[in-house]
Amino acid sequence: MSAVIFTHKQYRAEHLFPFSLTTSMETIPAGMMTNRRRWEQIVKNDLNDRPGVSWFIPANLLPSARLLDQLRAFSPGDFLHIENGAVIGYGTSEADFSGKPSGVLPVTAVDFISYSWEIFEMNARLLHFDFALLTSERESAPLTAGNRVVNEAKVFIEPGADIRFSIINAEEGPVYISKNALVMEGSCIRGPVFIGEGAVVKMGTRIYGGTTIGAFCTVGGEIKNSVLFPFSNKAHDGYLGDSVIGRWCNLGAGTSNSNLKNTAGNIRITLPSGNYQAGMKCGVLMGDYSRAAINTSFNSGTVTGICANIFGAGLSPKWIPSFSWGYSDDTPYQLDQALVHLERWMQTKKQTLTEEEKERITLIYNQTKTKKS
CATH class of the missing domain: 2.160.10.10 (Hexapeptide repeat proteins)
Structure with missing residues (x-):
């Protein structure tokens, strides 16, 4: 099982036109790398990485120091619910995240790229x-x-x-x-x-x-x-x-x-x-x-x-x-x-x-x- 599994429920691909025609959200280049490489590097360096357990990350979610502080304390089955419906979870499948969340984050507490112009804005x-x-x-x-x-x-x-x-x-x-x-x-x-x-x-x-x-x-x-x-x-x-x-x-x-x-x-x-x-x-x-x-x-x-x-x-x-x-x-x-x-x-x-x-x-x-x- 991959250390990071990206989810795609929290954005609309057509809002990322024209880049979504040829590129999945997590592989769009921005900053110094793609979001896939960014989150995989974070998990490798800074978060729990147990065999058989994966991080489920919204593909358009951008990491921050504040967010990582919360994720470092996660155990298998823990997850955060974001007010826009996105979920950040640590488990064996998305079914692990149906109970009570470890916390609820307002949308203003995290950054997403949801529209194509937000690539340069972020x-x-x-x-x-x-x-x-x-x-x-x-x-x-x-x-x-x-x-x-x-x-x-x-x-x-x-x-x-x-x-x-x-x-x-x-x-x-x-x-x-x-x-x-x-x-x-x-x-x-x-x-x-x-x-x-x-x-x-x-x-x-x-x-x-x-x-x-x-x-x-x-x-x-x-x-x-x-x-x-x-x-x-x-x-x-x-x-x-x-x-x-x-x-x-x-x-x-x-x-x-x-x-x-x-x-x-x-x-x-x-x-x-x-x-x-x-x-x-x-x-x-x-x-x-x-x-x-x-x-x-x-x-x-x-x-x-x-x-x-x-x-x-x-x-x-x-x-x-x-x-x-x-x-x-x-x-x-x-x-x-x-x-x-x-x-x-x-x-x-x-x-x-x-x-x-x-x-x-x-x-x-x-x-x-x-x-x-």
Whole structure:
């Protein structure tokens, strides 16, 4: 039996569109890792881990020091009930949690990611938490000469990372740079920030706090409070703020997004399940395998599906469906073309499209066609 079993009753997958099309909640990257890795690491390091007994964790529940203090005292059969119906339990099956709970938590006492924009809204908080989790009893590799660092105690460099003549400021949050990452000359990084394995930060890049650069991403220009899933590119000048970019996406040179309305009002988000209100700031939420042409201007609160080839004049529409060709879905991106083009993109990072990915993309394409017909 797994040490951690994730439950999925306490959120709606359609509220996490477009990322839920291709990724289960517990494997969505945020902070410095996925929620699966985060909770598995916590259980291994800090909680009871007995053979035959598992932790049942809501897949979208974020850990906190306060919550872990309560969980450390658990014995098999103990569970916490959260007012939104979620249960955190320690036992052999969910049937163990039908009696009187060990405690009842108000929703305000814990954090969840229940909507897609909450991935970036919760990211700074996760970066702080994950830094402590990942660096406990570990020693950072030294920075090479020529770099400038503020608050070096909150900067962790993995062996093999290459940082050249850059400025790292960790006064407001930690900075973690993973193995084989390259931070080129003149880059400015202000924490909290995570840079994943093999990522490339190009010359003169400005990265502000609350940002996660996934493994093998290439980034440039200006980035703030955003999450880039692995293998995506924002390699040139342009602004990306308060946004989430899925796997294998590419933002062409000069692409920028609006993240704030001129009225400073809350931003409306359109999802297939309906219209919702995010906070005052929200940029673009881009599904896996989508790409934007040079100088694309994304409207605040833009949502794109997967495998969209995005181009057009003026501000983008706020809703761009999966397999769009341009801003309109009148001429769809044909499946065979999408797969061929994606294979080429993956070759640029020495990867190949797996059969599992092809089947998933084909399934979503067929579902999209069925809804339109």
